[in-house]
Amino acid sequence: MKKQIIIGTLLFLISLAGTATAQTISGKVTDAEAHPIDGATVILQSIDSTFVDALITDSTGCFRFNRQPAQYRLIFQHILYTTRQQEGTGSDTGTIVLSGKDYTLDEVVIKGEQPLVKVEEGKLSYDLSRLIEHKVVNNAYESLQQLPGVQEINGNLSLAGTPGLSIILNGKPTTMSYEQLVNLLKNTPASRVEKAEVMYSAPPQYHVRGAAINLILKGYRTGESGLKGEVKAGYLHDYKNGAQGGLNLLYTHPKWNIDLLYNTQYRRHRQKTNTYSRHTLNNKIYDIRQQGIIDNKGMTHHIRVGAEYKTNKESNISLAYTSAFTPDQRGHTVSDGNFATSDNRTKANKQMHNLALDYASPAGLKAGVNYTSYRSESNQDFTNKNREENTSRFQTTSGQNIDRWKIYMDREHAINNMGTLSYGASLTYANDHNTQFYHPASTTGMDQLNTDSRYKEYTCDLYAGFSKSMGERFSFNASVTGEYYKMSNYHAWSIYPTAAVTYVVEPAHILQLSFTSDKTYPDYWDLSESTGYISGYEEVQGNPMLKPSTDYSLNLNYILKNKYIFSMAYDHELHRFDQLAYQSTERLALIYKTLNWDYQQSFSATAIIPFKIGNRAEGRATLQAEYHQAKCDNFFDISFNHSKWTYLGILQNNVTLFNHPDIRMELTGLYLSPSIQGSYTLSHVWAVNAGIRWNSANQKAGLVLKADDIFNSMQGNIDIKLRNRGQYMDMHNNSYSRHIMLTFSYKFGSYKEKKHEAVDTSRFK
Known part of the structure; x- marks a missing residue:
């Protein structure tokens, strides 16, 4: 087969x-x-x-x-x-x-307002370079946060009214993990950003499904041959002091170019948790109180070397090598309480290597081969003392080795004036090897916890789509993707239909309706049979029985005067999986495990309202109301059916303090009302972010000071409650989320950074 x-x-x-x-x-x-x-x-x-x-x-x-x-x-x-x-x-x-006009004007005053959004082939298109022109924005990642409906909550970007969001660079899907993608975007200068296309139903030729943002970087232009570059250095403060720095070089020629990127960052992070577990075992209630402190630190290096050769105006071939590695990541977790006292020290070494070959022909053919090698090795030294003063100690060695190949090919045909036909295919093969071995120092009987898992994964996608514009008022696109997926004993054929319709009632009134379907696969490590210990009471278990989830989304947008956006959305996800805590009924243990639920569904309404105050201040208000429901009939030996209305409000303000010198300031506030996650109830969170930017007169030197979550209230003050069929737990999370960054950058040679391909490690450990 x-x-x-x-x-x-x-x-x-x-x-x-x-x-x-x-x-x-x-x-x-x-x-x-x-x-x-x-x-x-x-x-x-x-x-x-x-x-x-x-x-x-x-x-x-x-x-x-x-x-x-x-x-x-x-x-x-x-x-x-x-x-x-x-x-x-x-x-x-x-x-x-063009011939010049022969006239003289004494004085001309022109006043106008740039449209915030245009609809192009069913996509919401934003001139991002103009949108961020007077904002305190230093890189491409911060540029994305300026898009209406896009917000960052707890380090993750999301689009209002959608269950998930993919980022695409220059029309190609990213194949790197979210963390690596964020690092790449944070090291891409904002001056390279040109345009952003927001799609609530991405066409299949992007090789992603669901909502996506296609970030388009500025291309190369005549007369830019030669060496260009940018250097930067900065100070970071999370829990303790850190640092960052980097160098980007680009040599261009009318026919070819070579680019080199190196960035490094050293960060230290702390998280505190206070857990009260009212644990019922054999009809007896145990009050367990534990306090934990988790410290992590490490230096990450990113290297990229790429070359591109342009055979003609519409044809090019590119080869790129990308590497990311953390040679010495260290963690230290201390837990103390009335149940146990534990000390957990970890040391990890992670590295990723990617080689990508891509080709585009003048006839519209696009094809490529991509290979990724990922290696992760970690060592744990765990000591625990229980209430009876009995001490146990063990070490573990864990590893994850992944080799993944992908080939793809895409085509488009213009069928006279009838429309555009697109079709293509991709084949992905992954070989994953996970190991975890226990080495007890004073404890016996741990051999049964050793795991050695191997997985071979095959994914084959075939798609066909059609798009058509009828005048300037009506356009639509529809597609269907057939996918065969096989991993271990699980295999299935799936069909993913998508469709989007745009109707321009008149230029000031635009309606857009989109439908999308998608499937999400578990991370490789979550599928292993491993058991990891956080403390003497808390443990994390893998689940080889996890199934992928299937998602269906419907979204309706109304765009008023090319700037006010109102949307309604419905999302239904079958077999949703997520990690939740469970108080064992067999022993005193709090188990974190990822399980499939019956479904999760939500209905939301969103309003995005931009505004201006005089000539120096502008802002945007985002308001959202969402009804959320999560249902599971078999969560271990219990069930849950949890629902709640949640409200989100974001107010962004940008102020021009001075034009000469060029100094800008931003201030953003966010509030999220109490929400749910499966069987959990989460407390409200809020945050205030601020920043100030100075640019030199020639725009080559820049200094940015930013403070995210100034009051440490986003992740620093979250209460999690579990009340469900005998399960009773309160957890207070005090993660240090205040982030201060001072960055100085200098561009030389009219530097414009090379656009990059990405590497997918989203499902790795």
Whole structure:
């Protein structure tokens, strides 16, 4: 069966290599003296004068539309030049020369407001470079937080009204873990950000399902050959002092470029927990109180070397090597209370290596091969003293080795004026080896806890999609993906339909309805049979019986005047899995284990309202109400059916303190009312973030001071309550979430950073 799947998939991939019609229109706008015209408006119409799209030329006068009617008309406009029209049928319009206007103006005052969002082919498109122009934003990650509906809560980005969010770079899905992706975005200068496309139902050619944001970085332009770079250094403060620094180099040429990235960061973090467990065992109630302190520290290094060769304007081949490693990550957990006193010390070494080869042809074919090697080794030294003063001690050695291959191929065909047909395939193979061995020093009978697990995972995806725009009012896209998945004894065929419809009632009123389906697979380590000890009372168990969850989402957006956004969403997730605590009925132990629930569902309503105060202050208010329900009939030997309304409010403010010198300030407040997670009830949380930015007159040097969660209230003051069918537990989490960062950066050679491919370790340990 495995050979048939692989051979069949390869034959299908080869069949996709036929020719296709390029769907782009590009050219250059200059004046009579061949000087490029920056900021000229280019309007794309069909021959019957129906509006199709519009954009502005870049600093080199170049423009590019990602669509091409069979016949079209282009209108070129600029306040200093005479308007010109030109009809065409091909993808290259050549050089358009505009004639200068001969007039003199005594004084002109122009006032206008940039549209916050446009709808392009069913995607909400934001000019992110303009959106962050006057914000205290230092990198691409902070740029994403400026998008309406996007918020960061407890270190995770989310999009209002959606159960999950994927990030795509330059039209390609990221294949790295969330932590590595965040590090990459935090080390990508904000000046490289150009555009963001928000999709509540991502088309299958992106190789992600559900909600996604496609972050587009600025491309390379004529005249940028040579060496460019950026250096930065900074001070970090979490629980204790830390540091960060990096170097980025890029050498460009009209035909090829080479880039080198190195970044390092040293951080120290602390988390405190106070747990009260009213544990019932054999009809007797035990009051157990434990206090724990968890300290972690380590230095992480990121290296990337990439090369790209451009065979022609629409064709390129790239090869990149990416590595991330933490050679000496250390942790120390101390737990004390009336049940036990324990000391737990850990030391880990993690490294990831990725090699990616990608090719894009002028006919629209995209294909690639990606290989990832991940290695994690850790050692634990655990000592525990119980209430009877009996002491036990053991060491453990754990490891995770993963090798993963992926090949993909995508095509698009323009079917005259009927629409666009897209299709493609991908094949992923992963080999995972997890081990955990106990070495008791004063304890016996632990051999049964040793584990040695091996998994081979196969995923084969075949998809087809169709999109169509009917005039400037109505557009839709629909697709279906067939997937075969096999891991150990679990295998299944699945079908994932998606659809999105956009209707422009008039330019000031836009409606968008989207439907998406998705499946989420457990992390590899969660599938192992391992047991890990946090303290003498708390332990973490793996679960090889975990099944993937299936999610269905429906979202309706109403966009008023291209800036006010109102949305309603419904989400239903079958076999949802998450880690929850359970008070064992067989012994005095608090077990953390990931199990499948029956389902989780939610209904939400969101309003996003931007505003301006004078010429120096602007902001945005986000309000959300959500009904949340989680149901499980077989959670160990009990059940739960938990529901609650939750309310979220975010107020972002940006103020220009001075224009000369260039000094900006931001202040953001967030409040989340009490919520639920499975059988848990979580207390309300709130946070205040602030920042100030200074840029030199030539914009090469910059200094940013930011403080996130100033009052340490987001993760530093969370109460978790468990009240369910005899289960009774109170936990107070006091994680140190205040984060202060002072960063100085300097750009040389008009540096513009190279866009990067990503590496997927999202399901690794």
